[in-house]
Amino acid sequence: MGKAEAGKMAGKPTKQAAKTAASSTTAGGGPAQERTLRSQGKKTLRKLLDAAIVVFDERGYHAARVDDIVRVAKTSHGTFYLYFSSKDDLFRALLADVGEEMVALSELLPPITRDRAGYEALRAWLQQFYALYSRYHPVIRAWMDTEVNSLDLEGLGVDVLGGFMTGLIKRVREIDPPPVDDPDTAALAMVAMVERFSYFAVIQIIPVELDVMLDTLATILHNGLFGGIDRR
Amino acid sequence: MGKAEAGKMAGKPTKQAAKTAASSTTAGGGPAQERTLRSQGKKTLRKLLDAAIVVFDERGYHAARVDDIVRVAKTSHGTFYLYFSSKDDLFRALLADVGEEMVALSELLPPITRDRAGYEALRAWLQQFYALYSRYHPVIRAWMDTEVNSLDLEGLGVDVLGGFMTGLIKRVREIDPPPVDDPDTAALAMVAMVERFSYFAVIQIIPVELDVMLDTLATILHNGLFGGIDRR
Amino acid sequence: MGKAEAGKMAGKPTKQAAKTAASSTTAGGGPAQERTLRSQGKKTLRKLLDAAIVVFDERGYHAARVDDIVRVAKTSHGTFYLYFSSKDDLFRALLADVGEEMVALSELLPPITRDRAGYEALRAWLQQFYALYSRYHPVIRAWMDTEVNSLDLEGLGVDVLGGFMTGLIKRVREIDPPPVDDPDTAALAMVAMVERFSYFAVIQIIPVELDVMLDTLATILHNGLFGGIDRR
């Protein structure tokens, strides 16, 4: 499902440990990729990435100005371009982080069983997803937006989604009897629901309690996947 | 997987489709709302609205330049500002249309029963939704992106999402026994899944056949709402 | 004092009677100068000129849009250009009116004597000036503004001032002994004071009663011209 042309980013320093989200980001990709960052430099890089998330959150990717990011990061324009070759470049760095974490998360999804344990496992996983989502939602949103994709992010973006879905599809396929004809489509539907609901929850389009949200999502999904209803 | 295969399904809004849209426009919302339009004026207004949908589709709302819209509509800059005070203003006009249609559609959702008829009714309704969505998706997408941010859409008179959900919530509440604790949240989850899946389908992020998509969505939703699973 | 190149406007219909200010204006100068106006046309012409004064008053000449004038006059853009070849053209028409009235007024200034009668005559004349000024001040202001003069109004504008001052200078010269070395300069100073004070009064920069204003102006001027003060 992933696109073969992944690897475009080869050459750039890859992340080693992505446990601590934004604060651990190391992906640089600045104009001089080879630059080795000292602790000072790493701090500045982190400041910029964190600031970008904040600004993307406030104004969205398009409306975010380099100026805003730089102001929030308490640094200068010049410095920005010391670390990133462009606004897009920074975005790509962020997206690489998110992608990695999302794929890792998708692999954490346990087999989903029909019983209470399966339900609970699903719910627990959703909670993790939501945690990730709420941290990175400005990036994820921008990424979902095709407008951004235009700028060669396809190679990266689609890959992320692909990788993420691979994990889910595997689990849906395991379900027996198959609840739907096409597990791939079902997995996509799951992703759609979870992603968008998370979005609604994050932006508080309607106030929702975390617990209620998780219960509802888990119930609908679990029922949806296992509910062999008698339709007569 | 790429965007190239697009067109498989409902396709992009054609002038034809958009025309219907435009014709339902209540008012142009020109700089000075008082302008009364004669037949020629109405034609131009329609041309602009149609062109905007086309351009929003091609480049997205943010990237769309007034210049593009004007070129597609085969008219001039000056004329644009004769009908709309800004790109945002045009967007609002379009959104008002969508909102109206979406609310109308939500009211068409029949009671959902546990039997085959309920399933079929749900599926039929989803098909209608998708038709509407594929016509207006550039607008809906931009709106979703916008909702909280920037634009003052308040003045729209219609709380689009709210109006849309009211209809759904009513149906979810009718279900007995209640599948979930909070019908409102469930309705929101439905909307989330349907909206985002439609988006994935429209942009062809992954190739999906219309029938498969409707089957899958309808199944998951129907099961989700009625499937009283034995979780032990 | 007037510029020889006056007469540039020759060929345009000149006014016959300018007694009733704006409402009597007949100067057309439209694209087709020869057009003979029926009563309908005269009414429209008048509406436009009156509207222009109103709009110039509200927004000033530069900020005044043809659109504003046309709206106030309750007519259309097309009609505007039926009567005037441009915004400047309309302005010139207005200015011709003002100029004529101002010259006529300057000729009405009686000889100024040292006694009470001279003072009263001066005061009465100032009152007339103020009446004229307050009617036409938007036009006079714009005219005083060199920015406008740029557009070939010089021939007209300077002439007006010149004609106006000729009358005053005559009276200042009659004063014996001469209060100042240069009567021309003194006349210009008078004009300056009266014009600008009228402006302040009209725009109510500071609230001033008409009577107080006339008393003050007349006193300062009368004293200024006759006061042989003992400066030791």
Place this chain on the structure above:
Amino acid sequence: MGKAEAGKMAGKPTKQAAKTAASSTTAGGGPAQERTLRSQGKKTLRKLLDAAIVVFDERGYHAARVDDIVRVAKTSHGTFYLYFSSKDDLFRALLADVGEEMVALSELLPPITRDRAGYEALRAWLQQFYALYSRYHPVIRAWMDTEVNSLDLEGLGVDVLGGFMTGLIKRVREIDPPPVDDPDTAALAMVAMVERFSYFAVIQIIPVELDVMLDTLATILHNGLFGGIDRR
């Protein structure tokens, strides 16, 4: 009589003169007031302010395009907006300078006595006023035109005209016996005459020698304020 002979008197503000002006500018008032300027920044700010005066002089405030200012200042559009948020903003900055200097000047007006010393003091002060006026006349003119209209100059902190007049009113009040009933009105008349005459002189609407002008103004004013004429 035309503008061509301009330069006879004080002349147009030279870079030199304008420099003085700029250097008294309290703050640039850039888009984000918080910008702290280093020496280079200050130089550019000054260049822009100087250029603006030059251009306002040549074309007037309304006709002046940012483009012109930028060209004269030998800098770029972008830079302009680095220092000012708009043409109006620049104007306000300039006006603040003028206002400050005008108030300062008004405080320099000495008590006016009936004797020769009083006359000379008045004349000397008028000369200072004219120097200030000829330096800033493009700004003052635009301001007079603007005062009531459009621009929100309120925020200026200084009620320029008001501040200026306060000084004059004080002196007029000291005169005994009072030459006129209302000293405030008399002061306003003084201002009117002096301001407008200066304008006429600066634009050389009629050629006037500086000395003659000062003699005339001083004489009329002095007589006007002290001349107890026997009007019978």
Place this chain on the structure above:
DNA sequence: CATGAATGAGAATTCATTCAT
């Protein structure tokens, strides 16, 4: 005579990116 619609050159403004220190 009158009108609503259309036009497009011109002006203002923004902001990603580069430069000089």
Place this chain on the structure above:
DNA sequence: AATGAATGAATTCTCATTCAT
């Protein structure tokens, strides 16, 4: 490694004037 300043292409918006009916 960092910074403030500068740049200018790209874009939005305005409005006097012309056009078609």
